[in-house]
Amino acid sequence: MTGKDNSVLYGLLAGFGILVFYLSVLSIFQGINFAFLNLRSLWYFIFPLAIGFGIQIGLYSSIQHTAAVTGTVAGTGGVSAGSMVACCSHFLFNLIPIAGISGIAMILMSYQKWFLGIGILTNIIGISFLINHKLKMKKGMC
Secondary structure, three states: OOHHHHHHHHHHHHHHHHHHHHHHHHHHHHOHHHHHHHHHHOHHHHHHHHHHHHHHHHHHHOOOOOHHHHHHHHHHHHHHHHHHHHHHHHHHHHHOOOHHHHHHHHHHHHOHHHHHHHHHHHHHHHHHHHHHHHHHHHHOOO
């Protein structure tokens, strides 16, 4: 099998991996039942993030890697993972009874959907960039 044949597998594994990451972070702070309850309530943000991340990794594994492409995937993938962590991290801060830290938790909780939305937007930007790069490769421009 060549790298192109594995690109779908890599994309599926990446999307599944980021879902496992999300559930693991929540499970550590609040328990597995809460993790699945939260996934159920925010599925319309979490699944597009995971799918977008998987698509990016699949596309990335099917094209020639340049510094710009690698940087874009690292940046947009990092924002996706960071969005999920920001979404969940306020639970950690709730465990620490310091007024300043609990204030951070309130801010994160208030803007939770914004963080997730920004993650989805960066996925779209990353996917567009990778598709454009792949089209340029087919035309021989890269």
